[in-house]
Amino acid sequence: MKKLLSIFFVAGLCSVSIYSQTFIKNVTIVDVVNKRLIPAQTVEINKDIITNVQPAGKKAFSSNALVIDGTGKYLMPGMTDAHVHFFQSGGLYTRPDALDLRKYVPYNKEIEAGHQNMEALLKRYLMAGITSVIDVGATYNFLKLRDSLSGNKRLPSVYMTGPLLTTYEPQVFIGLKNDEPFRLVSTIEDARKAINEQLPYRPDFIKIWYIVSLGKDGVEAEARKYEPLIKEIIQEAHKNKLKVAVHATERVAAQIAVQNGCDFLVHNIEDEVVSDSFVQLLKAGKVILSPTLTVMDNYYNTFGQKINYNTYDLKNSDPEAIGSIYDIKHLSNAVIPTLKQRFDQPQMKARILRTDSIRRVNLKKLIDGGVVIAAGTDAGNIGTQHASSFKNELKSMQESGLSIWQVLQSATISPAKILDKEIVSGSITKGKIADMILLNADPTKSLENLTVINKVFKNGNVLDPENLVSITPELLVQQQLNAYNARNIEAFLEPYSDDVEIYTFPNTLISKGKDGMRKSYTEMFTKLPNLHCELKGRIVQGNIVIDRESVSGIRSNTNVEATAVYEIKNHKIIKVYFIR
Numbered sequence: 001m002k003k004l005l006s007i008f009f010v011a012g013l014c015s016v017s018i019y020s021q022t023f024i025k026n027v028t029i030v031d032v033v034n035k036r037l038i039p040a041q042t043v044e045i046n047k048d049i050i051t052n053v054q055p056a057g058k059k060a061f062s063s064n065a066l067v068i069d070g071t072g073k074y075l076m077p078g079m080t081d082a083h084v085h086f087f088q089s090g091g092l093y094t095r096p097d098a099l100d101l102r103k104y105v106p107y108n109k110e111i112e113a114g115h116q117n118m119e120a121l122l123k124r125y126l127m128a129g130i131t132s133v134i135d136v137g138a139t140y141n142f143l144k145l146r147d148s149l150s151g152n153k154r155l156p157s158v159y160m161t162g163p164l165l166t167t168y169e170p171q172v173f174i175g176l177k178n179d180e181p182f183r184l185v186s187t188i189e190d191a192r193k194a195i196n197e198q199l200p201y202r203p204d205f206i207k208i209w210y211i212v213s214l215g216k217d218g219v220e221a222e223a224r225k226y227e228p229l230i231k232e233i234i235q236e237a238h239k240n241k242l243k244v245a246v247h248a249t250e251r252v253a254a255q256i257a258v259q260n261g262c263d264f265l266v267h268n269i270e271d272e273v274v275s276d277s278f279v280q281l282l283k284a285g286k287v288i289l290s291p292t293l294t295v296m297d298n299y300y301n302t303f304g305q306k307i308n309y310n311t312y313d314l315k316n317s318d319p320e321a322i323g324s325i326y327d328i329k330h331l332s333n334a335v336i337p338t339l340k341q342r343f344d345q346p347q348m349k350a351r352i353l354r355t356d357s358i359r360r361v362n363l364k365k366l367i368d369g370g371v372v373i374a375a376g377t378d379a380g381n382i383g384t385q386h387a388s389s390f391k392n393e394l395k396s397m398q399e400s401g402l403s404i405w406q407v408l409q410s411a412t413i414s415p416a417k418i419l420d421k422e423i424v425s426g427s428i429t430k431g432k433i434a435d436m437i438l439l440n441a442d443p444t445k446s447l448e449n450l451t452v453i454n455k456v457f458k459n460g461n462v463l464d465p466e467n468l469v470s471i472t473p474e475l476l477v478q479q480q481l482n483a484y485n486a487r488n489i490e491a492f493l494e495p496y497s498d499d500v501e502i503y504t505f506p507n508t509l510i511s512k513g514k515d516g517m518r519k520s521y522t523e524m525f526t527k528l529p530n531l532h533c534e535l536k537g538r539i540v541q542g543n544i545v546i547d548r549e550s551v552s553g554i555r556s557n558t559n560v561e562a563t564a565v566y567e568i569k570n571h572k573i574i575k576v577y578f579i580r
Contacts, residue, residue: 027070078131083376097170290376298383304343
């Protein structure tokens, strides 16, 4: 028995080291630094480092090397989402200060789920070609979780702050101790103490939540009131060799932060079109800015019940977070109808359009003025899903007037500069870490091509994006339920097998194959714009998922109650039984 175990042990070692080198041959490199495509290249990876980049030729590869044929494919650096929050899920219950639904889902459950789900979310980031994330405001418990996951070299690199040092703390977060995402700073002594309190947890940088309200003396007077605190936090952080990110959406607040030495602005200015002098101030200070164009619209669309997740979102987002967003359609909460009415008002729509326009104008002006822009989503906020939202953010940046090359830089080399990582990452260069994505189509022709990922390379490990995320029977069923509520036929059919069978319980066959489903459900989705399914209960037993469902929007003032039994095999739904 010992001899047999020894054989297995040696074989295991061999399987780990069987590929001492990896070569990607005859590939087109996306050179984000010089904004050019370099065709017919061979990239050599040794362990976790890019050890050579050279023109493809008649090179003989050793027998223990992994050789990947890159013919017709494009190799670009792994991307970075420069603004995420793991303490937030992206779901409806994640920010009780914005919408308090704790009577439906207690906030401690949201916290616990966030801790349990972080590794799965990181795999979703990898699946989207994102090899690094910057968490701009976390908790002490998430800093500990960052450390525990850092040994897994097949997960994205995570750079994280501790709790946000803030001029205003929402009441609902007070008293959460190591799960508290905010730390109120009211005095100079508070500022020093808050920095030193974080040091044992080894944050990668410090974050200030610079909240300015419209006081009786105006926004500028309110912002100036907090300037001594902002200055002290930045000085204390720099003294401890930590950079400082600042949330500032008002021009005057951002200006004060930059004048006092901040390094990273994590939102764009949205109250006015910035001046040339402001642009030069940021450029001279080497301040990097993350515009986060889409996060507020996701709040507005969720509260106005106009959220419209596309096929990519529905397939690649965390199904439970997406599912919770659709809960707003059936929750019996007095505030929700008022919210919908508020965001339906013409004056609110006009205000949103104006703010969006200012953000976009400012982004174009800043990048044209030489300010470094790093793409970030603010993922985790209500409606802004981890990983999948990055595609929509990049698209919005392009719609703001940025070229595709500028967008690609904002997702790769530019965010590497935030924490001075550009010397080791952000481009495909000899000596840098082998964090890359191999694409089946040219990303410089269309940003949509960023989603056709052939391989992901993380620390030199070669990963198949389709096999990164474990799709359990429960998540698969939730995914199709989300698509049903989105009335998205392609996303709805994706979890089903091609020869799926639909029955009326116990054994009356009513449909077989996707073609039949496509016809009947397309007609239903078209005719019933208010169609909505509320999940009333769920039982999961092995590969069987039993959902108790209540469907509205079919008959006026009457819900259709049913139980659906889903049978899953090989990660697809193969049979459904409806019990009415």
